[in-house]
Amino acid sequence: MSGDKKQLIADTLLRLGETRGIDKITVKELVECCGISRQTFYYHFQDTLDVVEWIVQCRLEEAVQLSVRSGGPEETIEGFLRSAELSIPLINKANCLQRKSRADQILLDAVRSYLLQMLIYSGRRMEIAADELQALLDFCAGGVVTAIKRKQCHSDEDYRRLAARIVAMIRSCIASCSGPDNQGRII
Numbered sequence: 001m002s003g004d005k006k007q008l009i010a011d012t013l014l015r016l017g018e019t020r021g022i023d024k025i026t027v028k029e030l031v032e033c034c035g036i037s038r039q040t041f042y043y044h045f046q047d048t049l050d051v052v053e054w055i056v057q058c059r060l061e062e063a064v065q066l067s068v069r070s071g072g073p074e075e076t077i078e079g080f081l082r083s084a085e086l087s088i089p090l091i092n093k094a095n096c097l098q099r100k101s102r103a104d105q106i107l108l109d110a111v112r113s114y115l116l117q118m119l120i121y122s123g124r125r126m127e128i129a130a131d132e133l134q135a136l137l138d139f140c141a142g143g144v145v146t147a148i149k150r151k152q153c154h155s156d157e158d159y160r161r162l163a164a165r166i167v168a169m170i171r172s173c174i175a176s177c178s179g180p181d182n183q184g185r186i187i
Helices: 002-017 027-034 038-044 048-068 073-093 097-122 130-149 156-178
Strands: none
Touching: 002 027, 002 038, 002 048, 027 038, 027 048, 048 073, 048 097, 073 097, 073 130, 073 156, 097 130, 130 156
């Protein structure tokens, strides 16, 4: 039941957001459209941007699950790029000036989390110090977010090329961070 309310709130926010910026939607309007109390809303979320964050996280969790079932690392990253790009318009609608840094952080955290999950799901042994892994994930997530926000992908071939470049970059970073034994074959 609790998940149903969260989904109802998220779906309603998306529907209302089709016609104007998410930052223009008030909690009052949202609860009225959902037919729920303010207390119910605040039980699940802090504010409307918190709903956006939850939506993006759900979308990217789905991308992780789909990626786990995909072929190789290039297909995994390509699928993620497509999923993440779908979240950009939603995040941009939430990008009012006071919340811009938080909205950008939502996407960066989601990408970082995605990359970490993919490393875990790869099942390959990593010999890399925790602080080096942190730095690697931050670096790669920043690059992926920049690529997504630049909207470099206009065709299937663009997605494939970008995915291949990202995989090569990650392998190269891992190889340089972890020494000669690992050979960068993490993904």
